Structures are given as structure tokens and as C-alpha cells.
Amino acid sequence: MRNLKDLFVLFCKIGLFTFGGGYAMLPLLKDELVNKRRILTEEELLDIYAIGQCTPGIIAVNTATFIGYRRAGNxxxxxxxxxxxxxxxxIITLIALVLKQYMYNSYVSYAFAGIRVGVIALIASVVIDLWQKNIRSYANGTIFVIALALLGIFNFSAVWVIIVAALCSLIIGEFFKK
Amino acid sequence: MIYLQLFFEFFKIGLFAIGGGLVTVPFLFDLSEAYDWFTVKELTDMIAIAESTPGPIGVNMATYAGFNAAGILGGIIATIGLVTPSVIVIIMICRLMNKYQCNRRVHTVLEGIRPAVMALIIFAGVELAKMALIDLSHGIVFAILFASIRFYKKSPVFYLGLSAIIGVVFKL
Structure with missing residues (x-):
């Protein structure tokens, strides 16, 4: 899949089936890149998400650019x-041109309500898969709890959560492990 | 020259919007005041449509806003403006990473960031769940879908299609 056409087709497919932002594409990326094509590990996928979060731009686009560069350069x-x-x-141009009224059709909104539930079920399943591999040591568990507290209690933005986690793991790495 | 203006305004949004797609909303709000491209009322419609169509929300918003301002070409140019900073910044980061990949500290940092990303994913999932699982029937559909995902391991696309059908059949 070094070939450009493969990358283009893969991300067209992901763009077409991503409902609701960068996190919703995680199950699709894991299925295509980790399970089927085996060109990324789960750990690398999380690294790419971390970088996508802390850099300017839309997470989904950052992730696509990142994977594309790693596979085939610029x-x-x-x-x-x-x-x-x-x-x-x-799709958006088509909707803006002719389909605007269909968006308020009740069957369309039922379908989207169903899809939103499906997206959450898919994300929940991916979280379980990733959990088993990535939260194994006490150090990782501690960072996970700190990150969750920063998000839930102190309303930190994603960028700051990742910066704090990076500092924590540097401190743990330098002073507690040798 | 409206196309140049669109490109630069959305380039700026791409450069300063760090995080998820909805981060672009406050920037678009400013645009609706600075230019007569679209009104605040149209902006709320755009958010609803961008959220319920496939594709990253930020990209959908740029396409829609650009289309509203200057037609089909406007949509294309606004979208290209939005993604250009991403492409440049990410390529630079990839080059840096290739250089420092073997550094021990970089390894330590990446390993520590992964649990934080897990927390971000779970947090985002819970926020999405609050919007989608509004009553018991949605909860039951969630439980059934979740169980079948764990059990049968079909592709996500299959389950997205299935959940759309369930939504229509049971009028979720």
C-alpha cells in the first residue's frame, strides 16, 4: 500500500464513513491499518492521535497526512x-445545492440517530482493545488517572493534557526507572 | 478577490484551531461578523448539517461556509485553505520524528502519552454518548450493537450500516 492510489482510496473510504469528527474515525483506522493491512501497531496509532491533537488543524486531516507521509513521503x-x-x-456541496430539505426528513434523522449509537459502540469496543495493550504498568495507570482528572475535573484542553502526560512520563522515566 | 480572502481566512482557522472539528465554530462566528458570507442563523444550520454528514466536522464546515460565500469553487478553496497548514506542519513533524526516533527520551515521552490519549478518547466517547444515548431504547440498541461488535468482529462499515437501518426501523 505504498502506492498513492491505495492511500487515496483508503482515506476516501474513511472520510466517507467518519460520522462526527476525529474520534469517530478511530475504529475505522484500527480496522483498516492495524487489523487488515498490519502497517501500524496499536501503539503507533495512539502516537499519531496524540500528535494530531497537539498540532494545528483538524485531527482527522492531521492523521491522514501523517499516515500518508509515513507510507509514501510528501x-x-x-x-x-x-x-x-x-x-x-x-457530499456537502450536493447538500447545499439540492438536498438541503432532505436533511430535515424524519427517516434521515432516524438513520443518523442510529449511526450515532453505532459510533459509540464502535469506539467503546476499540477502547477495550487498546486498554489491554497500553495500560499495563502502574506508571501508565497513574498517567491515565491524572489525564482523566485533568479533563473531567479541571477542564483542561487536550493539548495541555498531553503536555502534562509527557512531563509526567519524563519524570517517572528519569527518577524511578533505571 | 473573494477566493483569496476565503483561502486566507480558512488557512488561519486551520493554523489556529487546535483540537477537534468543533473548535472551528468560534472562528466561523467571527467570520460571520467580519464578512457578509453567511449569517449566524445559517451558521447553526451548517453545524447541524456538518455534524450529521460523513467526513470530519471541520472540513464539512469549511466546505459549507465557502459554498455559501462563493459557490462551488468557494467551497473547494475554503477547504484547501483549511487543510494546508495541517499538511505543512505534519510533514515537518514527521521529518523531525524520523530524526529522533531512536532517542530514549522520545520513547519515554511517547509511551507516557498513550495512556493520556486513552483518557482523551474515553472522555470524548462519553461526551458523544451523552448526546446519542438519550433514553432506554437507545441504550438497549447500544448494548446489542456493542455485544455483536465484540462477538462477530465484522468491519466498522458493516456496523454503521446496520445501526442506520436499526435507526430507521425502530424510529430512534
Whole structure:
């Protein structure tokens, strides 16, 4: 899948089936890149998410660019990004041109209510898979609890949570493990 | 030159919006005041449509806003403006990472960030769940879907299709 067309088609598919932002594409990415094609490990997928969170831009686009670059350099980055945004461009333009009234059709909204539930079930399942591999040591567990507290209690933004986690793990790595 | 203006305004949003797609909303709010491209009322419609169509929300918003301002070409140019900073910044980061990949400290940091990303994913999932699981019937559908995902391991696309059908059949 070093080839540009493969990257383009893969991200077109992901763009087409991502309902509701960067986190909703996680189950799709894991299925295609970790399970089926085996070109990323679960750990690498989380690293890419961390970087996508802390860098400017839309997480989904950052992730596509990142994976594209790793597979096929600059051209790969561009092919993946175009693949990712093409379904949006086509669908939104179509809706804006002719389909606006269908968005308020009740069957369409039932379908979307169903999809929203499905997206959560998929994310929950991925969380369980990732949990088993990534929260194994006490150090990791501690960082997880700190991160959750920062988000839930102190309303930290994602960027700061990741910066704090990076500092914590540097401190733990330097002073407690040798 | 409206196309140039669109490109630069959305380039700025792409550069300063750090985090999820809805982070673009306050920026678009400012745009609706600074230009006569779209009204605040149209902006709320855009958010509803961007959230319930496939694709990243931020990209959907840019396409819709650009289309409203200057037609099909406007949508394309606004979207390209939005993603250009991502492409440039991420390529730079990839090059840096290739250089420092073997550094022990970089390894330690990445390993410590992973549990924090897990927390972010769980937190985002709970926020989404609050919006989607509004009553018992939604909860039951969730439980059934979740069990079948764990049990049968079909592709996510299959389950998205299935959940859309369930939504229509049971009028969720």
C-alpha cells in the first residue's frame, strides 16, 4: 500500500464513513491499518492521535497526512489528505445545492440517530482493545488517572493534557526507572 | 478577490484551531461578523448539517461556509485553505520524528502519552454518548450493537450500516 492510489482510496473510504469528527474515525483506522493491512501497531496509532491533537488543524486531516507521509513521503501525505476531504466536498456541496430539505426528513434523522449509537459502540469496543495493550504498568495507570482528572475535573484542553502526560512520563522515566 | 480572502481566512482557522472539528465554530462566528458570507442563523444550520454528514466536522464546515460565500469553487478553496497548514506542519513533524526516533527520551515521552490519549478518547466517547444515548431504547440498541461488535468482529462499515437501518426501523 505504498502506492498513492491505495492511500487515496483508503482515506476516501474513511472520510466517507467518519460520522462526527476525529474520534469517530478511530475504529475505522484500527480496522483498516492495524487489523487488515498490519502497517501500524496499536501503539503507533495512539502516537499519531496524540500528535494530531497537539498540532494545528483538524485531527482527522492531521492523521491522514501523517499516515500518508509515513507510507509514501510528501506525495503520500497529499494523496491521503485529498482522499480524506473529497467525500466531504462532494457530499456537502450536493447538500447545499439540492438536498438541503432532505436533511430535515424524519427517516434521515432516524438513520443518523442510529449511526450515532453505532459510533459509540464502535469506539467503546476499540477502547477495550487498546486498554489491554497500553495500560499495563502502574506508571501508565497513574498517567491515565491524572489525564482523566485533568479533563473531567479541571477542564483542561487536550493539548495541555498531553503536555502534562509527557512531563509526567519524563519524570517517572528519569527518577524511578533505571 | 473573494477566493483569496476565503483561502486566507480558512488557512488561519486551520493554523489556529487546535483540537477537534468543533473548535472551528468560534472562528466561523467571527467570520460571520467580519464578512457578509453567511449569517449566524445559517451558521447553526451548517453545524447541524456538518455534524450529521460523513467526513470530519471541520472540513464539512469549511466546505459549507465557502459554498455559501462563493459557490462551488468557494467551497473547494475554503477547504484547501483549511487543510494546508495541517499538511505543512505534519510533514515537518514527521521529518523531525524520523530524526529522533531512536532517542530514549522520545520513547519515554511517547509511551507516557498513550495512556493520556486513552483518557482523551474515553472522555470524548462519553461526551458523544451523552448526546446519542438519550433514553432506554437507545441504550438497549447500544448494548446489542456493542455485544455483536465484540462477538462477530465484522468491519466498522458493516456496523454503521446496520445501526442506520436499526435507526430507521425502530424510529430512534
Amino acid at each position: 506525495k503520500g501525505a497529499i494523496a491521503s489528505t485529498i482522499g480524506m476531504i473529497l467525500p466531504s466536498l462532494l
